[in-house]
Amino acid sequence: MYRIVATEVPTPNSKLFMIDAPRIARRAKAGQFVVIRVSEAGERIPLTIADHDPENGTITIIVQAIGKTTRKLSELNAGDSVADVVGPLGLATEIEKYGTVLCIGGGFGMAAMFPVAQAFKEAGNKLIAVIGARNESLLLWEDRMREIADEMLITTDDGSKGRKGMVIDALKDVLAEGRKLDLVVAVGPVIMMRAVANITRPYGVKTMVSLNPIMIDGTGMCGGCRVTVGGEQRFVCVHGPDFDGHEVAWDELMARLTIYQPEEKVALEKYQCEACKSA
Ligand SMILES: Cc1cc2nc3c(=O)[nH]c(=O)nc-3n(C[C@H](O)[C@H](O)[C@H](O)COP(=O)(O)OP(=O)(O)OC[C@H]3O[C@@H](n4cnc5c(N)ncnc54)[C@H](O)[C@@H]3O)c2cc1C
Ligand code: FES
Known part of the structure; x- marks a missing residue:
């Protein structure tokens, strides 16, 4: 225990x-x-x-x-x-000195990105941190990120803090301003990471994503976390979780995330039912 x-x-x-x-x-x-x-x-x-x-x-x-x-x-x-x-x-993130690194996090990724952002900063990179949520109250670890970031960009869907919009809008702004980014790192919902990869592709900016497929054993035995990256099959738990965002077969990953939805729905309903009986 x-x-x-x-x-x-x-x-x-x-x-x-x-x-x-x-x-x-x-x-x-x-x-x-x-x-x-x-x-x-x-x-x-x-x-x-x-x-x-x-x-x-x-x-x-x-x-x-x-x-x-x-x-x-x-x-x-x-x-x-x-x-x-x-x-x-999983493999630790490969930390190097790139120059300017923009770390972008949404959902639980706002906190999950913190140690990676900190390591890039400690390696001598200029760190631009982008975090976003539906509203100000849902922003995670803004204070901790602010302590390490050279520049902090915040977005909220309702405009209650920072730029109104989503994290990808802040990324678009930075790129549209013609600023040079040497690496973009994205952690969060798959749909957000896919959008980040699509935005950076035409600019040729190296983009690393931390994938979060369904996992079962987490040690390479079950095949549950299989993804296709650069045309090759990879297991996220042992070959990742970090991959080149421009090489990930996103549609396949998104489809695989939904395969247990009926079972997940039943499990949640059963749990909620038991939880209210024992309340
Ligand atoms: C490497 C990795 C790191 C993660 N880190 C965090 C984290 O720091 N904080 C956090 O809140 N969440 C994190 N997640 C996601 C978290 O594992 C899932 O939210 C959780 O497994 C869902 O379980 P559940 O029974 O509550 O929901 P379920 O009812 O099982 O699933 C709800 C939804 O979550 C997705 N999901 C289900 N199982 C998994 C799974 N094993 N992995 C990923 N997605 C799943 C499905 O798309 C499903 O629609 C991470 C996932 C991975 C792969
Ligand atoms: S979780 Fe089983 S192979 Fe990765």
């Missing part, structure tokens, strides 16, 4: 967990993730290591509750435990 040391609610639709996992905390690198099982009988879900503290032996994850397992996890608090945490998994 892995004990939850602390929790926070950074935004109304997310929850932060600091988990006691010393072995993972010692080895974690930017871009890696863990696979968590909330209870012995539960399914495994992949979550990015948003922060880690090797001295205190803790890792931090931020979860958006969208289905049964993420909701079950989000009900836990400090002092509770999860059945297991496996990791660090």
